[in-house]
Amino acid sequence: MSSLPMIGLTRRTRPSPFFEATRRYGAKAYTVYNHMLMPIWYETPEADYWHLINNVTVWDVAGERQVELTGPDAFTLVRLMTPRNLSKIKTGQCKYVPLVDENGGIINDPVLLKLDEDHFWLSLADSDVLLYAKGLAHGLGLDVNLCEPDVSPLAIQGPRSDEVAANLFGEEIRDLGFFKFRPIDLDDIPLIVARSGWSKQGGFELYLRDGCRGDELWERVMTAGADLDIRPAAPSLMERIEGGLLSYGNDMTLENNPFEIGLDKFCHLDQPFDFLGREALKEIKGRGITQRLMGLVIETSDDQERLPSMTSWWPLSTPAGKPGKVTSTAYSPRLEQQIALGYVPSDYAAPGRQVMVHTPVGERTATVCAMPFVK
Amino acid sequence: MSSLPMIGLTRRTRPSPFFEATRRYGAKAYTVYNHMLMPIWYETPEADYWHLINNVTVWDVAGERQVELTGPDAFTLVRLMTPRNLSKIKTGQCKYVPLVDENGGIINDPVLLKLDEDHFWLSLADSDVLLYAKGLAHGLGLDVNLCEPDVSPLAIQGPRSDEVAANLFGEEIRDLGFFKFRPIDLDDIPLIVARSGWSKQGGFELYLRDGCRGDELWERVMTAGADLDIRPAAPSLMERIEGGLLSYGNDMTLENNPFEIGLDKFCHLDQPFDFLGREALKEIKGRGITQRLMGLVIETSDDQERLPSMTSWWPLSTPAGKPGKVTSTAYSPRLEQQIALGYVPSDYAAPGRQVMVHTPVGERTATVCAMPFVK
Numbered sequence: 001m002s003s004l005p006m007i008g009l010t011r012r013t014r015p016s017p018f019f020e021a022t023r024r025y026g027a028k029a030y031t032v033y034n035h036m037l038m039p040i041w042y043e044t045p046e047a048d049y050w051h052l053i054n055n056v057t058v059w060d061v062a063g064e065r066q067v068e069l070t071g072p073d074a075f076t077l078v079r080l081m082t083p084r085n086l087s088k089i090k091t092g093q094c095k096y097v098p099l100v101d102e103n104g105g106i107i108n109d110p111v112l113l114k115l116d117e118d119h120f121w122l123s124l125a126d127s128d129v130l131l132y133a134k135g136l137a138h139g140l141g142l143d144v145n146l147c148e149p150d151v152s153p154l155a156i157q158g159p160r161s162d163e164v165a166a167n168l169f170g171e172e173i174r175d176l177g178f179f180k181f182r183p184i185d186l187d188d189i190p191l192i193v194a195r196s197g198w199s200k201q202g203g204f205e206l207y208l209r210d211g212c213r214g215d216e217l218w219e220r221v222m223t224a225g226a227d228l229d230i231r232p233a234a235p236s237l238m239e240r241i242e243g244g245l246l247s248y249g250n251d252m253t254l255e256n257n258p259f260e261i262g263l264d265k266f267c268h269l270d271q272p273f274d275f276l277g278r279e280a281l282k283e284i285k286g287r288g289i290t291q292r293l294m295g296l297v298i299e300t301s302d303d304q305e306r307l308p309s310m311t312s313w314w315p316l317s318t319p320a321g322k323p324g325k326v327t328s329t330a331y332s333p334r335l336e337q338q339i340a341l342g343y344v345p346s347d348y349a350a351p352g353r354q355v356m357v358h359t360p361v362g363e364r365t366a367t368v369c370a371m372p373f374v375k
Numbered sequence: 376m377s378s379l380p381m382i383g384l385t386r387r388t389r390p391s392p393f394f395e396a397t398r399r400y401g402a403k404a405y406t407v408y409n410h411m412l413m414p415i416w417y418e419t420p421e422a423d424y425w426h427l428i429n430n431v432t433v434w435d436v437a438g439e440r441q442v443e444l445t446g447p448d449a450f451t452l453v454r455l456m457t458p459r460n461l462s463k464i465k466t467g468q469c470k471y472v473p474l475v476d477e478n479g480g481i482i483n484d485p486v487l488l489k490l491d492e493d494h495f496w497l498s499l500a501d502s503d504v505l506l507y508a509k510g511l512a513h514g515l516g517l518d519v520n521l522c523e524p525d526v527s528p529l530a531i532q533g534p535r536s537d538e539v540a541a542n543l544f545g546e547e548i549r550d551l552g553f554f555k556f557r558p559i560d561l562d563d564i565p566l567i568v569a570r571s572g573w574s575k576q577g578g579f580e581l582y583l584r585d586g587c588r589g590d591e592l593w594e595r596v597m598t599a600g601a602d603l604d605i606r607p608a609a610p611s612l613m614e615r616i617e618g619g620l621l622s623y624g625n626d627m628t629l630e631n632n633p634f635e636i637g638l639d640k641f642c643h644l645d646q647p648f649d650f651l652g653r654e655a656l657k658e659i660k661g662r663g664i665t666q667r668l669m670g671l672v673i674e675t676s677d678d679q680e681r682l683p684s685m686t687s688w689w690p691l692s693t694p695a696g697k698p699g700k701v702t703s704t705a706y707s708p709r710l711e712q713q714i715a716l717g718y719v720p721s722d723y724a725a726p727g728r729q730v731m732v733h734t735p736v737g738e739r740t741a742t743v744c745a746m747p748f749v750k
Binding site: 004005006014023027031035101102128132134136139140141237250254 | 379380381382383384385386387388389390394398402403404405406407410412415416476477482501502503504505506507508509510511512513514515516612622623624625651684685686687688702703
């Protein structure tokens with residue numbers, strides 16, 4: 001890890017409201033997400049991982065920016081952008097909504113929050129959905145207001161998250177259902193508190209609605225978790241691959257359709273509402289997909305070998321020479337294996353099949369497997 | 376500089392075709408630009424700067440991604456997005472085209488290249504214009520194909536650029552006019568060669584049209600410049616502030632209009648073609664702007680003081696308490712002063728006026744001045 005280059009600081013890659021706290025607490029590496037600096041690890045990636053698995057962690061995920069849609073056509077615009085049928089969404093619910101363009105290509109895979117009848121947030125992966133939505137709204141003449149509001153998620157993740165949340169918000173927060181949210185003022189810090197987060201370890205996302213209060217909120221969470229040994233961490237590459245969580249820009253891009261990545265259940269092609277990409281998705285479904293995102297276990301030369309960080313996709317090939325690619329990889333501390341996600345040609349996309357992966361350190365055999373790796 | 380955190384590597388922040396070369400040549404720090412890693416300095420920011428000023432440098436600016444527009448409505452879509460009158464643009468020309476939304480807010484400030492009647496590139500600053508253009512095109516029902524092509528600019532910048540280019544392409548390249556371009560195959564490496572670049576020191580941008588040839592092109596440029604002491608460098612914060620070059624995300628965002636940043640000459644509000652934002656820009660022009668981007672010279676406590684890198688805008692205020700902000704700052708080695716760009720309330724936006732700047736290391740007096748600092 002010591003060979004990583006440095007990251008430049010400039011206002012263009014905006015600091016989150018928690019940035020000063022993340023520096024103070026020793027974040028060693030950052031990425032840029034939606035034009036915002038986002039910490040990726042503190043102690044080491046593996047130490048952070050174990051703390052997430054065993055205890056509880058706090059993450060600055062303010063880079064998951066929101067697109068806010070308000071006004072008479074807000075719901076119409078949301079529905080136009082996703083193949084998921086949203087006719088029954090209720091205020092206080094979160095929904096995972098892959099956004100697709102007219103060709104069925106994935107624009108982003110945000111979480112939608114319904115705050116009121118004419119008031120929605122799209123909590124984004126890393127692409128400028130605000131610009132896409134502005135283009136669509138203007139082109140279609142929709143009556144909708146669009147902006148990036150002053151809203152910054154701070155995540156509490158790990159098996160002891162409920163205890164931290166109960167210390168912060170009272171015992172009744174334990175009753176909050178998965179992918180449900182509530183507006184809560186923590187004293188006078190305005191929040192939306194959701195049971196959600198980008199790990200499989202359980203927890204909450206605190207959507208801070210006043211960026212000036214970032215440091216204060218961070219310290220409140222740290223104090224509430226002090227007896228539980230809460231520590232700063234970040235979305236974990238190891239844990240999210242183990243859990244089969246997909247990352248936009250890594251495991252899917254505009255070049256991919258939802259069927260290739262197993263999102264069939266979010267594609268309601270026969271719903272009455274006419275969303276973008278319906279015809280394209282019907283055609284893709286009719287003709288069948290040519291590749292599928294699968295789990296992979298990559299054989300290493302010995303137990304000590306760790307494959308390098310991925311900067312480009314790694315090519316893979318079937319014995320017949322059909323190409324695919326590895327999209328994310330990490331050493332799994334729980335499985336003690338080099339695990340990966342990748343696109344495998346459809347006729348080889350079945351557990352147990354073997355493919356060759358062309359890594360920067362040489363060819364490796366990999367075994368196709370189902371996701372998630374760890375349930 | 377040694378206190379900068381590290382940057383994480385992941386496919387989401389894509390490597391450019393020149394990435395391996397930049398690592399091999401010792402790039403010490405990177406940023407992320409259009410979801411792509413971009414080097415920002417090699418030796419030190421100041422050493423790189425002096426080499427740009429005095430000699431010649433090569434820059435990986437592949438992060439300046441292109442949006443390609445082809446098809447019958449390609450030109451219509453380009454014209455809809457910018458207030459600049461493009462009725463006379465010719466094939467082989469580059470034009471600086473601020474893009475504005477229906478409110479007159481700046482979406483991006485790319486350079487437009489006209490490759491043919493129905494074939495354009497927008498060479499981007501840091502925002503997903505492809506998504507914006509897709510939204511508009513779909514909403515308006517335009518017949519245009521949009522993509523991010525396999526095109527990656529490599530810049531040669533500095534007073535000895537012409538010599539390097541002549542070594543590469545022959546003496547006739549010296550005749551290429553400013554903001555003109557030609558398709559050139561360097562042996563069989565396909566390029567578009569433009570006289571352009573994000574510095575005031577002169578030079579070329581080589582738009583590589585085959586990402587597989589990145590390393591080869593880099594080495595060809597290095598060989599062509601070996602006798603001229605060519606060195607790797609990057610867009611220079613110091614040089615571009617001295618020259619009054621503006622950076623999207625730093626000096627302007629969606630919240631700004633073109634008049635505030637002195638782009639009046641690109642706003643042809645009375646052209647026959649009906650672009651987005653015309654009404655909004657007319658209204659803004661009619662009522663007058665409330666702030667203006669100006670140069671600033673910030674007083675330091677002594678000759679040795681260097682102000683820290685900016686991660687957030689720094690507030691400024693006039694003696695009457697009206698607020699503004701500093702958007703970019705650097706120590707100018709040529710002027711031996713801490714220079715800056717910033718928004719100053721209109722009634723104080725005149726050379727010689729003094730304002731207070733609220734830096735992270737305390738209050739400093741600053742003197743308003745005209746741009747550029749160095750002609």
